[in-house]
Amino acid sequence: MIKVDNLSFSFPQKELYTNISFTLEEAQHCAFIGTSGNGKSTLIDILMDPERYLFEGRLEIDPTYKIEHVSQFSQLDATKETTVFEYIGEEFIKIQNEITSICTEMETSSDIDSLLEKYQVALDALDSIGGDDFESKIIKKLNLANLMKLRDLRVSDLSSGEFKLIQVMKGMLSSPDLLIMDEPDVFLDFENLNALKNLINSHKGTLLVVTHNRYLLNHCFNKIIHLENKEIQEFDGRFIDYNFSLLQTKIELQELAIADDEEVERNENIINNLREIATNNADASRGRALKARVKFQERLEARRIKTPFVEIKQPNIRFDMDKEMEDSIVVNVNHYSVAFDELLLDNVNFEIKSTDKVAIIGSNGTGKTTLLRDIFNNNHDSIEINADAKVGYLSQVQGEVLRDSNTILEEFIDAGFKTYDEIRSHVSSYGFEGEIVNQKIGSLSGGEKNVLQLAKVSASKANVLLLDEPTSHLDTYTQIALEKAIEDYKGAILMISHDFYSVVNGMDYVLIIDDKTIRKMSMRKFRQMIYANHFDRDYLETEKNKKSVEMKIEMALKNTDFELAKVLIDELEELIKLL
Template identity: 75%
Template sequence: MIKIENLSYSFPQKDLYNKISFTLEDDQHCAFIGTSGSGKSTLIDIIMDPERYMFDGNLEIKPNCKIGYVSQFSQLDKTKETTVFEYLGEEFFKLQNEITSICTEMETSSHIDFLLEKYQQALDSLDAIGGDDFESLLNKKLNLANLMKHKDSRISALSGGEFKLIQVVKEMLHSPDLMLMDEPDVFLDFENLNSLKNLINSHQGTMLIITHNRYLLNHCFNKIIHLENMELQEFDGRYIDYNFSLLQTKIELLELAIADDDEIERNEAIINKLRFFASIYSDASNGKALKARIKIQERLEERRIKAPFLDIKQPDIRLTTYNEAEEIIALKVTDYNVAFDETLLENVNFEIKSSDKVAIIGSNGTGKTTLLRDIFKNNQASIEINPEIKVAYLSQLQGEILNESNTILEEFLSIGFETHEEIKSYVSNYGFEREILEQKIGSLSGGEKNILQLAKVAASKANMLLLDEPTSHLDTYSQIALEKAIENYNGAIIMISHDYYSIINCMDYVLIIEDKTIRKMRMRKFRKMIYADYFDKDYLEIEQKKKSIEMKIELAIKNTDFELAKSLAQELESLIKLL
């Protein structure tokens, strides 16, 4: 379906690919992974429209390949007056009308041959999307997506997550040879995430999907393409097996690297001694021995292990507070109500202590973001924030917190940083290299913008954080870094999230939106609800055990206890077999 050979491409500020190659066969479902800003979306853009890009290397796409595409950004407002059925059947109705028009024209025209050719082309196009079975196919897809109830609803009445699924369904109904999707899972609630999984797994055709969602990665793909540090590698198989092979390789290579380092260090000591003797004694043999040792050292340095898929930049997210006060009531919400065309929330009451870490959960479109934004604005009588509490906010609408026309330097100068060097030092911890600090924020990837928001939130040293979908667009390494930062934070956090892992790993309890109000739910009950309604209990519990062992392996590697790391890896492998 696709063959890429030795493709290289650069932006003015940054190199993206260095002679990358891969193939994608018919009917493969491929996950496209890599850290934020590594160039995944750009590569999909190149595949869709290669003529727009000046790249080196070869890109071959199957002749007459029909490509379907789902962007990571929805365009809900453009179709607001259309029903779901009309929106999904747009091409079908257009072809039907065209066929009717051609038939009418044939009754009176003398150009029958031309019209017959047009008629056949329209029939072929109709047949390509299912022909007379189109509505039946549409209904099947809506049922898979659990959206049949919205068939006659206006698009404007859908939540953002529901509309994203509708976009996926629409592209699939066009029967593309190649389906490209850029983070289709962003902002989907638990139910819609399962629907997306069903749609992906039911699709007959080749798929290339950018995703960082750990649930989808483990359930939907038979091939992995990993782009990292300008290089790319392919893996035929499941993500969970690929991840394990990376971990095994990491243990082996780091063990070899330490042996290399020891040898380099020993050789360096010998070179220093020979230099010392050569400076005292003018003996030719000392000079020859020194030159020989220097050549050995050069060879050792050249062979030093370089592993682009193991040397992955993980942001160093540090969430700290400007003070450490005794535990107080940080936030009190009393009889809060919100309505737009209809009531979303009414008679909402809860309070948050200054050390509570709380997830707000609920279906797409139930008012979670509106509530969080109102808490941040703090201009309603129903919302009371303790005077000792300083609040910072991360928005799922990144332009709400970041000025996208600013450069990274300008953005941090505007919040109190005094020198360019201070900013460069600070943002380097978040993976932003010096060469992109003069880049406009609007040109960054979605993941990079969210990391930048996290850097701003951390710089505020606020003691209550309002985080709206903070893991959206983040690669898996950044998600894990954020989880660690949240665990170590000693202030209050209110987080909207549909990421089960982040909730389970970081939160004390959840506030669940049901029947237009909010109630508190302990984590044990939340787990039971998730097991009953959305995800398999055994799978999730094994995943938690797997994460625990992975953390122990990471610690063993850090302590250079490679025997323990290998032993734990065997334990991990047996767990993975259960998955």
């Protein structure tokens, strides 16, 4: 359907791609992955409107192909009184109204031929989007996503997660040749995420989806396009199989790299010996031998293993503290209530101790963010913060914490850093190196902004962390680095998250919103609840065993024990078959 051949593109301050090539074929469900800020959204923009961009290479798209786009940051006009049904069926309704109007005009007009021609064009347009039974198609999609209850609601009354799903349905029902979706999963709660999974898996057309969500990646796609370090790699198959392939390749490449290093070192010793002899001996043959060896060394250096998709640099996320707290209550919420147009939370009571790691779980629009913000602001009668608590805050509304008009350097000067060298040293651990520190924050990707927030939280050296959707927009490698930082942190964490993996891998227990209040749930019960709804019975145990074997492989590679790594990779392959 679409062929990209040797495409290169750069901005004045940054080169994005160098001779990348890939294809999208009919009916493929393709996940588009890669670390934050490396140009995934820009590549989508090029596919959508190639005439607007100056790129090198070839882009082959049939001009008759219809491409729909579900944007990462779509906003609804809140002044419109459109219902959900009318919003999804907008294109169908428009054509149907046009047909009705033409038929009405035919009753009184003498120019029947012209009207018949317009009538046929309208019918063809309706047919091209499968419009004969559009009402039943909309109902089918709403039922699939378990959102039939929203049919007659105004779109302006929806939560952000519900609106995202409605956008996805609208894009699918317009019958495009290719539907591109840029992070459609961001901020979706567990139920809506499962609805998105159902919508993706039921779609018969071609999909290109930018996502970092491990749940979707493991359950929705049959092709992976991976953009990394200005290069691209295609893989036909599941994400879980792609990761396994990368791990196999990593073992092979590390074994080869060690052999190459030994050969380079041996040749370097020969060159040094020849240089010493040539210094004391003017024999021309010695000089020629030295030159030959130097050229051979250059060839060895040039052929060293290059691993843009295997050795991906993770940010070094750390949450240190100025002062650890004794075992005590750091946050006490007592009879807390909050309402906007309606009551969201009522009579909420809980406490967080100094080393507790707790996730707040609940559907979109149930007041989680408002509660976390009230705790951070500490200006609510029902909330008490320990006097020794130093609180760090990451907001899902990035503009609350970051100023788009600031450069990265200016942002950290505002945060209390004294010198630019101090800032550069700190942010380099988070992947912000070189000239990017002089860029305006507004020009960064959503993932880069969240990593920058994590760098600010880290710099605060807080002993209580309030994290609102910290994994949103983060690539999978940064998500794993964040999980490790949370695991190592010695203070208290209260985290809103819809990322199943982050919750089960890092939290001690969850606070779950139920009937406008909050109750405590053990991690064991939470896992049972989620797995009962979304996974096969033995999935949890198999996933746990898989992670354990992967960690053993990483340890074997650190110890350069390649024989053990190869034995473990066979064990891992058997576990993956069960998933």
